[in-house]
Amino acid sequence: MKATERIAANLFGAIFITLALAVTAETLLRKLFGTSLQGVDELGGYALALGSTIAFTLALLDRSHIRIDLIHRRLPRSLRTALNLVSMLLMAGLALSLCGMAWIQVRETLDYGSTAPTPWATPLIYPQSAWFAGLVLFTLASLALLLRGIWLLRAGRREDFDRDYGPRGLEDELREELDDLRQRGLTTPDAGAPTGPEVTA
Template structure:
C-alpha cells in the first residue's frame, strides 16, 4: 500500500515540478517582454511583477514534494556522513520531523488566509485587482500535497526503521551519497 502511494506521489511530483518550471519560464518571458517594451516603447504590460510573484510562490510549493522525494533538500552533512548508519537513519527521521514542524503550521496558516480571501473576495491592491483566492488556492494545493508527501515519506522511513531496514531509511530520507548522485544523473534520487 505504501509503495503504491509512494509511486503515485513520485508521478504527481514530477508533473507538478514540470508545471511549476513551465510557469517560471512563462513568468520570466513575460517580465522580459515587459522590460523590453518599457525600455524601447515606454509602455508596459502591467502586472508582470505581480504575476511573477504569484508564479514563484506556486511553483516553489509545487517543487517541494519533488525535492523531498528526490532527497534534494539542503542539509549540512559534515557531521552526518561519518556517523554510523543507524544514527544517520534516526537523524534522517528527525530531519523529516523538523520539516513537518515548520511546514504543517505554515500550511494551516495558508489555509486560514485562503478562507479569508474567499470570504471577503479579497483583491490585490494593484492595477490588476487579482482576486487573491486564485493564486492562494494553487499555492495552498502545492503546500497540502507537500505535507501529504512529507507525511508519507516520514511513515515509510519510520516503518523501515522499525523493521531494521537502515538502507531503506537512507533510500527514502537520507542524504544522497556522491555515488548515488552520479548514478542518477540529476543530483537526486535514482529511483
C-alpha cells in the same frame, strides 16, 4: 513519487517560462509602443509564491535539502537512523505548520473578498488558492515519505531506510547522473560511460 516529481517539475518550468514570455512582451510593448500590461510585476509575485511551494516538494522528493553530513556519516548506524527519522518528523511538522498558516490566510481572504492593490485588482483568492494547493502537495509528500520511512523501520529494513532518507552522498549523485545519461541514450548499458563522438587530436 517519481511521477509526482516529474509533474511538479514540468509545472515549475511552465510557470517560469510563462513569466519569461510575459516579461518579454512587457519589455517589447514599452520599448516599441510606449504602453504596458501594467501587471507583470504582480504576475511575477504570484509565480514566485507558487513556484516556491512546488520547489519545496521537488527538493524533498529529490533529497536536495542541504544536510551537513560531516559528522552524520561518522556516527553509529543506530544514531544515523534516528537522526534520519527525526529529520523526516521535523520536515512533516514544518509542512503541516505552513499548510495550517496558509489555510488561515486563505480563509481571511475569502471572508473579506480581498483584492490586489494593483491595476488588475486581482481577487487574491485565486493566486492564494494555487499557493495553498502547492503547500498541500508539499505536506502530502512529507507525510507520505514519513509513513513510508516508519513502515521500512517496522519491517526491519533499516538499510533501505538509511539509503532513501539519509543525506545524499557522492555515490548517489554519480549514480543519478549516470542513470540520467542512460535514459537519454548517451551511455552504453554495460560501460556506463558517455558514448558520444570520439575526440581526435
